[in-house]
Amino acid sequence: MTQAKETLIETRSIDMIPDQERHGTPFNQFTLWFGANMQITSVVDGALAVVFGADALWAFIGLLVGNILGGAVMALHSAQGPRLGLPQMISSRAQFGVLGAILPLVLAVLMYLGFAATGTVLSGQAINGILGVETPAVGIIIFGALTALLALLGYKYIHALGRVATITGMIGFTYLSIMAFIKFPVASFIGIKPFAMSTFLLAISLSAGWQLTFGPYVADYSRYLPRSTSQTATFWNTFLGSVIGTQWAMSLGVIISAASLAGYGGSFLKNQVGYLGELGGIGVIAVLIYLVIVIGKLTVNTLNAYGSFMSMLTITTAFNGKKSVTTTQRSFFILGMIILSVCIAIFASKDFLNLFKNFVLTLLMVFTPWSAINLIDFYWISREKIDIPALYDPQGRYGKWNTPALVSYFIGVLVQIPFMAQSMYTGPITKMLGGADISWIIALLVTAGVYYPWAQSRNVAPKEMIYPGNYIGK
Template identity: 25%
Template sequence: MTSSGPLARRLSAAVRSATTVETSGVEPIPADDREGGPGSSFTLWFSSNVQFSSLTSGMLATAAFGLGWTQALLAIVLGSAVGAAAIGITSTFGPPKGVGLLVQTRLPLGRRGAAIPAVLVFFKACAWFAVNSILGAFAVQTLIGTGFGPAFALVTVAQVAIALVGYGFIHLVQKAMALVLPLLFIGVSLYGYTESDLGSGFDAARAGPLGLAGAFALVVAIQAARALSFSSYAADYTRYMPVDTPPRTLFLYAFTGTWLGSVWIASLGAAIGTIAFIGTPTDLVGQVLPGALATVTMLALGVSTVTSSCLDCYSGALAWLIAGVRMARWQAVLVVGGLGSAIGWFAGQGDYWKSFENFLIVLGNWIAPWLAVMLVQRFLVAAPDRAHDSALDLAPAPDEREPRNFGPGFAAWLIGLLAAVPFMSQPGVFVGPIAESHPALGACAAAVAFLTAGLLHYALTRNRRPRAAHRSTDTSKEIHA
């Protein structure tokens, strides 16, 4: 009794802290309010990737683009590594300043320039909220035998409720799901891998003009884009961590959690895709899984979509505030939930497969150049300026170096995006001239945007680095004086 008493009190205090509604918005988190360790990034990103959208992204590889399972697995491993690396790196941006990545975007893009990616992230979050709400509703609908409307309402309310409580509760839920979801998904994994055709070869008819190289590259791009899209959120879930959180350790936890969850579930989707094309979670019951296993799987899919989509609701709300909208965080959460629910309700009445594919590709096209600008700013441009950075880490006022309107990073981001247009390939929406004449190059748009924006931002800012370093020395002297 004496040994369990203190432990019980600590657990009770931790639960009370995690379930207390968060009052902070996008302002820097003071050092005294920092807590938690890098291990929570593993559970958050692992459980967020164990979900149906990961399954469907993998299924596209075999069922839609004609890859054999081994070819699909290699593409999934590579694409997941790219996306996981982006999440790992951007997770390290949170602890030093105690703010999300979109706030830090103001330095290279300018205060007005940074509002544009913030608005895009807001709408991206609403779109992901809609996608996951549809998938979760299908699962719940199958599980409890109700209509789409009540199932959709149940899923969306649960997602919004978790986001309303905030940062601590999200991490608590994800830690629990990192234990629960593997147990729920183990059955469908064993069945899916053993009953599928893992020796399947390339299907040229399904790949069409893409060919083997084009189909492989497209699967890498889609898989990377799915994880890459969360990189704009990553620092939102590390900004409460102590300033001295080791960046390498944080990167490793975030990368590993993302990569493991993504590869596991996407490769399972690719395996199932060799025997059936699954349009909704309901199809898993009718075409693949036997009764009892189907019930457990529907429960897993319903829970996993809720725990993943609460991130979209939470981070979308922060993006809305960073865009300049004046309201409380909880109000912004309701805006994301309301708009995402409206999109999901109408989209859920039809077939979402082609929209899902295009949605993932479009995400990578604009996020990739933005991420390139942020990485160059952090590791090449701002590296000599860290003494000045440390003086501003917890300053509540905007960074004095932020351009008032548009910074050089905005031009680099925009030009990087424009450079990718000829390579873009969204059939039925837009196909660029290079992608049209060489379909295999249609998966290169995000890579072109990333390289162009990164190189251009470095070229535009490299002459400012000595001046920044000199100023940081002057500032340091003024502080010590």
């Protein structure tokens, strides 16, 4: 068997990874997703549950429930990677059609762009804290350059960064957690407010939305695993890494937001990065905390840049039929996304917390139906059997447009409107429920109920996996 030539920059893109180039173990998924979630934006997301009215105790519980539910869905997407050897969104063509898949892809690009921009704001503050400068654009531009470099290098280096982020995150967040219990009367924050269903469900939605928004790219980082890799092992390593890392960071967010609202340590709402730095200490300690923040954010921001490259490439190749691009084209896609996210970060950083809350909940609205369709089709309709060459051919078995998936998707989005609970719009049923947001639960149930019988009756999946003609397996 001939091994692929080792190069500094990854050469694969949306094409299938041959068996002779597969490598890694399921534990790599644990370190990647633990490191990517043990970061400051997770802290902010957890803090929102308290900021918007939940008692600290019920915020902890609600966030855990949401992380478990959303993490299970996200990890089921990850388990597809070793089986298919494909990026996540290219496989959506099997459900939506080669051109129909463009719809969720466009939304995925917007998601990556939004998370990259909001994360860059916080990371820029941390870099400025390390360098001792006050101009926001300095830290933002430096962070953008680091993100671009790692995204250009690709898969292997992204996983290496995940391992670094896991180590630094565990050390940094252990220290911050200890300091939080030393400096704040944490027990006094528990049970201050009575249980309220609306804020409890908001906490669940915040963490479930956080997990579900990884769905459109999670298999991008498991697709190099050997095809013989256990799906169960892939699932559990992804699930545990993502849920443990996220819940830890979000729980810290609950504690420090409750402390901030109680008057301890200044305002977390106005200066999230500075607050964590002061919680850790002053001088060198604060600088090290800022470094932990930068490494954690760099990990997830690189995922966003890499995922946007995959999604934009999948959109363009739907029209030209190509399966890969040159290094120059790859660089163009990645740098374009980074430059745009940096510009947004520089010019649109006001009212960050409220905007971020609505951003996460909106993404939950549009990606929950997509997850339902993708998972139902892969595990229960096609039963893990895909015609891979047809994913690149609009005239193939999956066609240009797939009516059952597209109609089910739109129904899944529209049915959520009466159940929405956002500052822009609150649905009538939500008002009857006292403000409780259950739109994502409704979307899962309705989308599954519409799509499954319809897709089952029009099943076009092959009886066995069909690989490319030039594919060399084991």
